[in-house]
Amino acid sequence: MLAGVLLWQRRPWGYLLGTVMLLFGTVYQLSYLAALAFQSSADVPGAGFDPAEPAILGVFVVGTVLLLTGLHTRTVHGRHPHPPRRPAPYPGVGPARSGHSAVSGGAGRTDGGSEGR
16 A cells, blocks of 8 residues: 555655565466466366456556556656756747847847837
């Protein structure tokens, strides 16, 4: 339960605990299915195949794959799902700030006009 809460909060310990729990569950389920198969072939009384077990293994495998692919994208991009924007190469280039625009006059005038002369 702790791993789920930490994963929900996207904390690093959540990813670690979630990965450990899913990998452990997957390996445990595989060994359980192998034990059922060996017990059935050895004619152990009361040993039988449970049709829900492969579905449980499938849930563990899907969860493990989803978590591990999510870890890969988290590692590549850091804390943000998208790469950060690069700043403008030169000061003053880019969107206008604080209500001034390049067409309103002054040093940034681009239309070649000569108002006020």
